[in-house]
Amino acid sequence: GDSVTQMEGPVTLSEEAFLTINCTYTATGYPSLFWYVQYPGEGLQLLLKATKADDKGSNKGFEATYRKETTSFHLEKGSVQVSDSAVYFCALSDLKQAGTALIFGKGTTLSVSS
Amino acid sequence: DVKVTQSSRYLVKRTGEKVFLECVQDMDHENMFWYRQDPGLGLRLIYFSYDVKMKEKGDIPEGYSVSREKKERFSLILESASTNQTSMYLCASRRTGGASGYTFGSGTRLTVV
Numbered sequence: 001g002d003s004v005t006q007m008e009g010p011v012t013l014s015e016e017a018f019l020t021i022n023c024t025y026t027a028t029g030y031p032s033l034f035w036y037v038q039y040p041g042e043g044l045q046l047l048l049k050a051t052k053a054d055d056k057g058s059n060k061g062f063e064a065t066y067r068k069e070t071t072s073f074h075l076e077k078g079s080v081q082v083s084d085s086a087v088y089f090c091a092l093s094d095l096k097q098a099g100t101a102l103i104f105g106k107g108t109t110l111s112v113s114s
Numbered sequence: 115d116v117k118v119t120q121s122s123r124y125l126v127k128r129t130g131e132k133v134f135l136e137c138v139q140d141m142d143h144e145n146m147f148w149y150r151q152d153p154g155l156g157l158r159l160i161y162f163s164y165d166v167k168m169k170e171k172g173d174i175p176e177g178y179s180v181s182r183e184k185k186e187r188f189s190l191i192l193e194s195a196s197t198n199q200t201s202m203y204l205c206a207s208r209r210t211g212g213a214s215g216y217t218f219g220s221g222t223r224l225t226v227v
Contacts, residue, residue, distance in 0.1 A: 034215050036215075036216075036218075041221075042220055042221065043118075043120075043218035043219050043220045044204065044206075044216070044218045045218070046215045046216070046217075049213075049215055051213045089157070091215075093213070093214070093215070100145075100162070100164075101147055101159050101162055101172065102215070102216060104156060105156065106154075106155070107157075
């Protein structure tokens with residue numbers, strides 16, 4: 001079945017460092033891809049999404065490009081801040097199964113120090 | 115501002131109690147979901163509903179039931195709470211359509227003692 005694999009954390013960076021969190025997926029259909037962020041003690045918030053191959057989602061300085069050839073949706077940010085410390089989840093939605101649940105990766109914890 | 119509201123942020127219950135976790139959304143979404151989140155295990159789907167009075171089991175339905183009598187409300191029920199149900203519970207809703215993501219509630223941290 002469909003699945004999402006994220007790099008294991010924790011990822012520890014200094015402020016202003018470059019961030020990459022890897023995400024690869026397996027899907028039989030043509031999924032939409034999402035990144036969610038969870039700040040301490042809160043629910044998940046949508047960070048960005050891409051709905052077709054070569055689309056780039058972006059928000060708050062974060063970017064991810066939907067790469068069908070490598071089945072990847074890696075999250076990047078050029079210069080992280082302490083306030084970016086959170087858990088990041090990659091997820092997919094299969095268009096063939098509209099209305100059913102998103103499939104999530106296990107999450108990657110990011111810790112940014114000043 | 116559209117939202118998903120979970121009735122409690124923190125809840126402490128005793129073993130054997132019947133526990134109700136409530137979730138309400140104001141976006142007229144067809145689909146609603148209950149997850150639990152535990153360290154190292156990520157998000158695990160308990161139940162979801164794609165329409166009023168409809169429900170589908172997720173990956174870990176044992177020990178839980180759900181109710182959806184109205185479109186905007188989706189309740190998770192722990193029939194007889196046990197300590198291994200201590201967890202963070204997250205509710206989400208979604209419009210039908212592959213490009214639609216979830217909107218999550220803030221979560222309920224349940225402790226069963």
